Amino acid sequence: xxxxxxxxxNLVKHYADVTAVKGISFAIRRGTCFGLLGPNGAGxxxxxxxxxxxxxxxxxEILYKGAPRGESFTREVGIxxxxxxxxxxxxxxxxxxxxxxxxxxxxxxxxxxxACRLEExxxxxxxxxxxxxxQRLLLAMxxxxxxxxxxxxxxxxxxxxQARRHLxxxxxxxxxxxxxxxxxxxxxxxxxxxxxxxxxxxxxxxxAMGKTEALLAAHCKGSSIMLPGTAPDxxxxxxxxxxxxxxxxxxxxxxxDPDASLRELVAKGFDLTGIVVTPQTxxxxxxxxxxxxxxx
Amino acid sequence: MIKRIWTLFKARNIEFYRDRSALGWxxxxxxxxxxxxxxxxxxxxxxxxxxGVLHTTPGPDLSESGHLLTHPLIQAIEVSPLDSAxxxxxxxxxxxxxxxxxxxxxxxxxxxxGAVLEEILLGGxxxxxxxxxxxxxxxxxxxxVEWLFPGVLGMNMMFSALFGVGYVVVRYRKNxxxxxxxxxxxxxxxxxxxxxxxxxxxMIATTGIVYGTCAALYGFSCxxxxxxxxxxxxxxxxxMISLGLLLAARGSSEELAGGILNLVSWPMMFLSxxxxxxxGTAPWVQTLARIFPLTHLxxxxxxxxxxxxxxxxxxxxIAILLAMxxxxxxxxxLLFQWKNE
Numbered sequence: 001x002x003x004x005x006x007x008x009x010n011l012v013k014h015y016a017d018v019t020a021v022k023g024i025s026f027a028i029r030r031g032t033c034f035g036l037l038g039p040n041g042a043g044x045x046x047x048x049x050x051x052x053x054x055x056x057x058x059x060x061e062i063l064y065k066g067a068p069r070g071e072s073f074t075r076e077v078g079i080x081x082x083x084x085x086x087x088x089x090x091x092x093x094x095x096x097x098x099x100x101x102x103x104x105x106x107x108x109x110x111x112x113x114x115a116c117r118l119e120e121x122x123x124x125x126x127x128x129x130x131x132x133x134x135q136r137l138l139l140a141m142x143x144x145x146x147x148x149x150x151x152x153x154x155x156x157x158x159x160x161x162q163a164r165r166h167l168x169x170x171x172x173x174x175x176x177x178x179x180x181x182x183x184x185x186x187x188x189x190x191x192x193x194x195x196x197x198x199x200x201x202x203x204x205x206x207x208a209m210g211k212t213e214a215l216l217a218a219h220c221k222g223s224s225i226m227l228p229g230t231a232p233d234x235x236x237x238x239x240x241x242x243x244x245x246x247x248x249x250x251x252x253x254x255x256x257d258p259d260a261s262l263r264e265l266v267a268k269g270f271d272l273t274g275i276v277v278t279p280q281t282x283x284x285x286x287x288x289x290x291x292x293x294x295x296x
Numbered sequence: 297m298i299k300r301i302w303t304l305f306k307a308r309n310i311e312f313y314r315d316r317s318a319l320g321w322x323x324x325x326x327x328x329x330x331x332x333x334x335x336x337x338x339x340x341x342x343x344x345x346x347x348g349v350l351h352t353t354p355g356p357d358l359s360e361s362g363h364l365l366t367h368p369l370i371q372a373i374e375v376s377p378l379d380s381a382x383x384x385x386x387x388x389x390x391x392x393x394x395x396x397x398x399x400x401x402x403x404x405x406x407x408x409x410g411a412v413l414e415e416i417l418l419g420g421x422x423x424x425x426x427x428x429x430x431x432x433x434x435x436x437x438x439x440x441v442e443w444l445f446p447g448v449l450g451m452n453m454m455f456s457a458l459f460g461v462g463y464v465v466v467r468y469r470k471n472x473x474x475x476x477x478x479x480x481x482x483x484x485x486x487x488x489x490x491x492x493x494x495x496x497x498x499m500i501a502t503t504g505i506v507y508g509t510c511a512a513l514y515g516f517s518c519x520x521x522x523x524x525x526x527x528x529x530x531x532x533x534x535x536m537i538s539l540g541l542l543l544a545a546r547g548s549s550e551e552l553a554g555g556i557l558n559l560v561s562w563p564m565m566f567l568s569x570x571x572x573x574x575x576g577t578a579p580w581v582q583t584l585a586r587i588f589p590l591t592h593l594x595x596x597x598x599x600x601x602x603x604x605x606x607x608x609x610x611x612x613x614i615a616i617l618l619a620m621x622x623x624x625x626x627x628x629x630l631l632f633q634w635k636n637e
Binding site: 052053054074075079081083084085086087088089090094098099101102103125141 | 299300303304306307310311312313314315468471472473475476477478479480481482635
């Protein structure tokens with residue numbers, strides 16, 4: 001069996017007054033996209049920053065290509081941090097060139113610009129680019145060393161749907177080129193679209209892990225029925241399916257038999273105005289596993 | 297390694313050039329100070345006078361000098377010997393030297409304060425000089441603005457070093473730019489070296505522009521070796537940039553960093569002899585001034601520019617500044633954090 005490009009064993013990270021990561025383990029195969037999912041505060045960023053070497057681990061083992069990370073690690077991996085600002089007075093092109101020249105092995109300039117769609121903003125000041133353009137530049141900086149392993153920490157948070165799609169296309173292309181991508185996100189849809197394998201984290205632990213398709217097949221066979229939620233909680237207690245009230249007030253009913261559930265709602269006299277029925281997603285899986293909606 | 301330092305050096309220089317407000321201020325500020333002082337000292341609006349009192353004989357003081365030495369706006373400072381007193385007079389550290397036992401007094405005719413003191417000493421309605429004998433110092437006299445000039449250049453370097461490096465490093469730590477560099481192969485000392493070289497380049501360039509322009513506008517001249525002057529500015533610049541890096545080695549609060557930098561820069565500005573001589577101040581003030589790199593930079597620069605000194609005469613200042621630079625750089629590197637814990 002091929003050695004995983006990255007393997008985490010029993011990783012624990014304590015801060016002064018909180019344990020952010022509580023003994024998690026996972027392995028990432030070369031050429032795949034691995035998603036670390038979960039709500040804000042789940043421990044995703046701490047896990048990824050310990051793995052990247054930014055934070056020291058409290059205990060556990062981190063193996064890169066089967067051995068503890070050495071000096072070569074920072075030269076060989078590409079990292080896109082969450083919430084990083086750019087040098088204020090440089091242009092996009094100067095920023096990219098600065099980062100490319102910090103590495104001995106570097107990606108081709110033109111190929112990098114094309115891959116991250118930076119052609120039109122190359123001469124633009126960093127202070128004058130949009131959120132989506134900034135994320136594409138940060139991604140280009142992460143790819144400056146032509147890395148085999150790339151960490152992307154919530155790369156699409158705060159982006160509009162179009163900018164998010166653009167970034168997804170770039171990640172798809174990285175996968176086609178055989179790169180390994182570690183992606184953290186709290187967008188289950190993003191993970192569902194991009195990741196070959198996922199680990200769902202909550203409160204510092206992994207609560208589900210496996211191939212995305214397998215997890216969906218095992219846990220998301222049914223449907224999710226959304227009701228506006230004008231009725232009080234008491235009205236739903238008699239339902240035969242699991243239901244949850246979401247932070248926005250709506251009611252989510254998880255069911256493997258939507259036809260029977262809809263009949264039951266009608267029989268019990270619920271007002272079905274505004275009802276939405278969708279196939280279950282990873283979001284519903286998370287709801288089912290934790291009993292809570294994502295804390296985004 | 298050299299490539300990484302060069303890359304960061306270039307990037308930082310571009311940033312400084314683009315930051316027009318900072319660039320403009322670092323060029324304009326010294327001009328404004330020099331222009332302001334030129335104007336002020338052409339109008340004789342001084343308020344505090346220092347008279348060096350030199351006793352050359354064991355005899356009693358002339359009673360006619362009593363009103364001068366006890367005047368509330370005049371500070372009498374015992375000086376000895378004559379050569380040292382005249383040197384201080386030449387460098388505007390004293391406004392007059394008076395031997396109250398013999399009636400001899402010396403003034404620097406380039407110093408407006410000396411003329412005022414002479415008027416007070418002799419009495420405005422005098423017909424004769426009485427028991428006093430006027431003597432003018434010999435050799436090159438140094439106009440006050442020319443004496444001030446090295447101090448203003450040094451002060452400009454100090455602000456550029458402390459705020460241009462210290463404040464920027466803290467801001468970059470706060471907004472995550474440093475954290476981003478920390479996940480590249482750049483090592484802390486490489487980053488710090490690039491910052492020092494970049495700021496040193498900028499400081500020497502702006503100081504050169506200001507020096508050249510002031511020399512052309514006001515006719516200032518460097519009486520000593522340009523090589524020695526360059527070296528003392530280089531060593532002083534390194535010391536102050538290293539101090540800036542040490543102060544910014546940790547922390548990500550711009551407000552706190554601003555406070556700390558002001559806490560250091562303002563006493564340094566007032567106690568390093570930029571504006572006025574510390575002659576006559578309490579010994580502890582003079583001792584405290586020695587811990588500031590700006591004091592040694594200004595002393596070295598004045599020796600070269602005003603006194604015509606060469607390398608040999610300022611070797612002590614250069615050595616102290618280099619030692620300060622090394623100490624601050626080592627401490628700064630050891631304490632340096634890419635991000636807050």
